Amino acid sequence: MRLEATELTDEELELQQKVRSWLRDRLPAGSYPLGLGMSGEIDPEFSRDLGAQGWLGMALPVEYGGHGRSAVERLIVVEEMLAIGAPVGFHWVGDRQSGPSIAKHGTEEQKREILPAIARGELSFAIGMSEPDSGSDLASLRTRAVREGDGWRVNGAKIWTSGAYEATHILALFRTSEEKHTGLTQFIVPRHTEGLTINKIPFIDGTRHFCEMHFDDMYLPDTARMGEVGGGWGQNTAELVLERGGVDRWMSIAPILENWVRSRAAVGDRAAEADLGAITARNWAFRGLSLSIARMVDEGKSPVTEAALVKEMATRFEQESVDTVARHFGRTPDLHSDDPYESLLARAILVSPSWSIRGGTNEILRSVAAKGLNKR
Amino acid sequence: MTTRADADLVSTVRDLFSQRCTHEVVTQAEQDGAAPEKLWREVAEMGLHLVGVDEEAGGSGGTILDALAILHAAGEFAAPLPIAETMLAAAVLADAGAEIPDGALAVVPPTADLTLSGDAVSGEAKHVPWARGAAVLVGIVDGKAFTAPVEVTRSGVDASGMPSDDVKINGTVVGDSSRDLLLDGALARSAQLAGAMEAIAELTREYTNERIQFGQPVGRFQAVAQHIVTLAQMATMSSLSVERAGLAALSGPAAFEIKALKQVSDRNATTAARAAHQAHGAIGMTQEYRLQQLTRRLYAWRGEFGLEKELAEDLGKTVAEHGSMHDVVVAGSEALS
Numbered sequence: 087m088r089l090e091a092t093e094l095t096d097e098e099l100e101l102q103q104k105v106r107s108w109l110r111d112r113l114p115a116g117s118y119p120l121g122l123g124m125s126g127e128i129d130p131e132f133s134r135d136l137g138a139q140g141w142l143g144m145a146l147p148v149e150y151g152g153h154g155r156s157a158v159e160r161l162i163v164v165e166e167m168l169a170i171g172a173p174v175g176f177h178w179v180g181d182r183q184s185g186p187s188i189a190k191h192g193t194e195e196q197k198r199e200i201l202p203a204i205a206r207g208e209l210s211f212a213i214g215m216s217e218p219d220s221g222s223d224l225a226s227l228r229t230r231a232v233r234e235g236d237g238w239r240v241n242g243a244k245i246w247t248s249g250a251y252e253a254t255h256i257l258a259l260f261r262t263s264e265e266k267h268t269g270l271t272q273f274i275v276p277r278h279t280e281g282l283t284i285n286k287i288p289f290i291d292g293t294r295h296f297c298e299m300h301f302d303d304m305y306l307p308d309t310a311r312m313g314e315v316g317g318g319w320g321q322n323t324a325e326l327v328l329e330r331g332g333v334d335r336w337m338s339i340a341p342i343l344e345n346w347v348r349s350r351a352a353v354g355d356r357a358a359e360a361d362l363g364a365i366t367a368r369n370w371a372f373r374g375l376s377l378s379i380a381r382m383v384d385e386g387k388s389p390v391t392e393a394a395l396v397k398e399m400a401t402r403f404e405q406e407s408v409d410t411v412a413r414h415f416g417r418t419p420d421l422h423s424d425d426p427y428e429s430l431l432a433r434a435i436l437v438s439p440s441w442s443i444r445g446g447t448n449e450i451l452r453s454v455a456a457k458g459l460n461k462r
Numbered sequence: 463m464t465t466r467a468d469a470d471l472v473s474t475v476r477d478l479f480s481q482r483c484t485h486e487v488v489t490q491a492e493q494d495g496a497a498p499e500k501l502w503r504e505v506a507e508m509g510l511h512l513v514g515v516d517e518e519a520g521g522s523g524g525t526i527l528d529a530l531a532i533l534h535a536a537g538e539f540a541a542p543l544p545i546a547e548t549m550l551a552a553a554v555l556a557d558a559g560a561e562i563p564d565g566a567l568a569v570v571p572p573t574a575d576l577t578l579s580g581d582a583v584s585g586e587a588k589h590v591p592w593a594r595g596a597a598v599l600v601g602i603v604d605g606k607a608f609t610a611p612v613e614v615t616r617s618g619v620d621a622s623g624m625p626s627d628d629v630k631i632n633g634t635v636v637g638d639s640s641r642d643l644l645l646d647g648a649l650a651r652s653a654q655l656a657g658a659m660e661a662i663a664e665l666t667r668e669y670t671n672e673r674i675q676f677g678q679p680v681g682r683f684q685a686v687a688q689h690i691v692t693l694a695q696m697a698t699m700s701s702l703s704v705e706r707a708g709l710a711a712l713s714g715p716a717a718f719e720i721k722a723l724k725q726v727s728d729r730n731a732t733t734a735a736r737a738a739h740q741a742h743g744a745i746g747m748t749q750e751y752r753l754q755q756l757t758r759r760l761y762a763w764r765g766e767f768g769l770e771k772e773l774a775e776d777l778g779k780t781v782a783e784h785g786s787m788h789d790v791v792v793a794g795s796e797a798l799s
Contacts, residue, residue, distance in 0.1 A: 088698075088701065089698060089702045090702075090705070091466070091702060091705035091706045091708075093713075102792070165792070169788040340788060343787050344786060344787055347782060347784075347786060347787045350782065352778065352782040353779075353782045356775060358778070359774075359778030359782055360775045361774070362777075362782055363773065363775060363778030363779070364770075364774040366777055366778065366781045366787055366790060366791060367721070367722035367723075367725040367773070367774070367777055368726055369787065370703075370718075370726075370790075370791050370794070371699050371702075371726045372699075373792070374702055374703055375699060391694075392698060395691065395695045396695075399695045399699075452691045453684065453687065455691045456681075456684075456687035456688070456691050459667060459690055459694050460671065460681065
């Protein structure tokens, strides 16, 4: 498959302007805590306001409260938010992944109950995949859901889950049989289910959105199951095209870059200008890749390998960009600086190694991509 | 909203090059220091060298996307032909309202040291690709298009063994031209670079699947597979970016897109060449094997019509003065106009 070039239509450009001007009013500079891309701050009120604009659950079906819009339109909205480091943390996972996944695999009841609330920005999801002994190797998951009457008894632990503490729901992958790949099933777990305890794990930059979850004899009715028993693996991999090929993979430090440019610190400094130019050129190229992937998804194609290729190089590029900005900053940025961009840069330095880990480590992605390329 | 190159044209051109630009043909062209006559005649009869130039102006018609697709294919097969040069020169002549002569044309690099005096253009130009063998040299100085007879002062070759000669210019203005040879050339070279990177990615993938070491195809070793991935990344990014810059050029000024494209492609070319040779091992370094014909083209083209470093400085200065990176990345040249 070759990625095909695409441009925005007039309607899409109009949406871009609308989002931009709404964000200018709703989030004036300095009025909100800056975030690094998808790790933006958790602000349920902002998420609800965004939902009221029709900009959440955009790709969800209209009959379930969604807006029946395209992946490209969603990209346009997301891009504008990431560019200013908007507080997207509350709705991010539900909007990007859990919602579309429930729309595809959920029961009628699940869709009716959950999707409209995701589109209104009222529900927040976290993804329960990784476990203490399983990171990118999901086939080795051990947390078990065992049949019991009309439901399931769950025991085990999940770890490295972003935002679980603040989430209203966890979309978790549990082992329901011993088969490596076909023994995994997805469940929608309400945050306050008895037997589920969630603890925060302080992150490297001092933030506390990273969590571990323990399931002690947690009971779930079968209505909490999402999709077929044993279908979890397949459902998960299908989710990955947009997760991996999206603009969020290279826009984590967009507000930092924007501030660097706006501050005019690079003007007249040849070395800084050269670095800035190289970063800009590559951002332009990555945007094209993300846009083409979204357009192809809208056309019913599934560029899985391309999405893996993009995520792998885009996350490395994000990290290199942090290094570059830091090098031109002139001293070690202060994590507690009064200048929000300085503290954001300090945080970016600390957390940037996580970018090539979350969503599948680069090493695993290279294996996935290599296999995909060899099948051609 | 999608516009693309004529699919029939693209497959015809790829068929032609895949049959005619064999390893032996390319090697022979290097030894001769000239394009294979028969192949060039075939290309010229099909009018491929004038695609992208309107028929009324003496071209073959088609859009810039068609022209880029031809150049992409030419890069893919390391075609030892002055197609890009002839296309560029013909576009300048057409723009100036001048006649396009038969045969191959060469372009005086925009960096050449030239003096315009009345209608006379004089000076010297170094490293002019495919100067020898061209019917005429074409260039632009101060918005004036000129032609000059070919006067080679030194015959040289570029990194890929193709003619790259120093010339003396005694030319005559043939009209006004608003074209920017640096941008046109950067776009053309980027298409060739992307084509070569696609071919290198494919060649390396095939080779590492066949080559057995330590009891299995080397491509199964993760360390080697990573090079395959790197190559696919460089090629995918470059090919798509060529099309995007082409689309932008089709609808308006595209200086930003083209410079960004060339900057990215030059860097990608270096990364791709390294990865391909590393995955191939020693055989890739030998002249008897195809890889070097392609990687040497990457080395030659990345240094023409804008250098990675200069383009980065230029882009950075532009963005820094504009005041917003997001704006420029999203809206491209439109944001800067």
